[in-house]
Amino acid sequence: AQERYASIRDKPATTKCGKTISLHMNAGLMADLPSLEGSGAEGVGLFRTELQFLVRNQMPKRSELSALYAKVLDAAGGKRVVFRTLDIGSDKVLPYMKPNDEPNPALGWRAIRVGLDKPGVMRMQLQALLRAANGRPLTIMFPFVAQYEEYTAAKAEMQKAIERERILGHPLPEKLEIGAMLETPSLAFAPDKFYEEVDFLSIGGNDLKQFFFAADRENERVRRRYDTLNVSFLTFLGNIVKRCDASGTALSFCGEDAGRPVEAVCLAAMGMRTLSMRPASIGPVKNILRSIDLDGLRRVIEDAGLRGDQSVRPAVLDYLRKQS
Ligand code: PEP
Numbered sequence: 001a002q003e004r005y006a007s008i009r010d011k012p013a014t015t016k017c018g019k020t021i022s023l024h025m026n027a028g029l030m031a032d033l034p035s036l037e038g039s040g041a042e043g044v045g046l047f048r049t050e051l052q053f054l055v056r057n058q059m060p061k062r063s064e065l066s067a068l069y070a071k072v073l074d075a076a077g078g079k080r081v082v083f084r085t086l087d088i089g090s091d092k093v094l095p096y097m098k099p100n101d102e103p104n105p106a107l108g109w110r111a112i113r114v115g116l117d118k119p120g121v122m123r124m125q126l127q128a129l130l131r132a133a134n135g136r137p138l139t140i141m142f143p144f145v146a147q148y149e150e151y152t153a154a155k156a157e158m159q160k161a162i163e164r165e166r167i168l169g170h171p172l173p174e175k176l177e178i179g180a181m182l183e184t185p186s187l188a189f190a191p192d193k194f195y196e197e198v199d200f201l202s203i204g205g206n207d208l209k210q211f212f213f214a215a216d217r218e219n220e221r222v223r224r225r226y227d228t229l230n231v232s233f234l235t236f237l238g239n240i241v242k243r244c245d246a247s248g249t250a251l252s253f254c255g256e257d258a259g260r261p262v263e264a265v266c267l268a269a270m271g272m273r274t275l276s277m278r279p280a281s282i283g284p285v286k287n288i289l290r291s292i293d294l295d296g297l298r299r300v301i302e303d304a305g306l307r308g309d310q311s312v313r314p315a316v317l318d319y320l321r322k323q324s
């Protein structure tokens with residue numbers, strides 16, 4: 001299937017109405033990196049660092065992590081890699097950590113909450129990332145931030161790690177970007193200072209959607225019940241885009257929906273300009289983006305909303321059929 005899209009691999013995802021969408025890939029293991037070249041991705045928009053912790057039977061050492069992250073940066077050859085710090089808990093349980101017995105793990109002690117309450121592992125990881133960068137640009141993203149103060153606390157840990165490296169005489173990244181994932185509805189309503197201070201935001205649509213609809217992403221009975229193209233959800237996403245535009249905050253979307261062509265064009269129509277997805281989705285998503293008029297699609301979405309449609313999907317599919 002990749003061959004089918006080979007002819008557009010090195011072309012930009014520029015729409016009929018002249019907007020260029022930046023396409024990045026999601027990764028988590030060294031084995032994913034060759035796809036960076038093959039898929040035509042501009043960079044790694046989400047590197048899920050927990051996978052390295054999940055495939056082992058004991059906590060990795062800092063030196064092992066830093067060697068691995070250095071290899072990832074080498075393989076990326078200067079393309080941007082967004083390293084997401086450890087996102088454990090909920091559906092991702094480390095085999096060598098005491099499981100905590102929680103009634104609602106998805107709403108429980110996970111991701112940045114663990115990182116801030118027990119900072120040992122997060123500090124080790126931040127240090128490993130700084131060492132791996134060895135003076136090169138570095139991009140770090142904190143998962144599951146639900147309020148401004150969690151971002152500032154995590155950033156303070158990063159500052160401490162930088163200070164330690166400076167004292168030890170290690171080179172510091174020539175450029176450092178520190179962003180957050182927007183995966184809880186609360187962050188959409190965070191104060192302006194959050195949007196101004198954060199270097200970038202990435203919408204984790206998988207989690208954001210589960211919390212928006214209160215529908216467990218792991219529960220087969222409910223996980224497909226609510227459409228991503230539901231008018232309320234798209235309106236919500238549109239409001240996040242507006243806030244980011246107002247504060248000049250770089251925004252991307254890295255949930256699974258970014259890799260589904262129909263969903264991807266709707267996200268672009270709502271104003272998302274950077275999408276990150278599994279490598280195999282880049283060709284199909286680029287292909288549809290290059291054929292679409294986002295202004296026209298935006299009108300279709302808005303009309304569906306005004307009519308009171310539950311989901312814009314039928315209207316969007318109809319529009320896409322007429323375009324082809
Ligand atoms: C998400 O929640 O959309 C996301 C990208 O992170 P994960 O799927 O790893 O929770």
Ligand code: MG
Pocket residue numbers: 183204206207
């Ligand atoms: Mg998530």
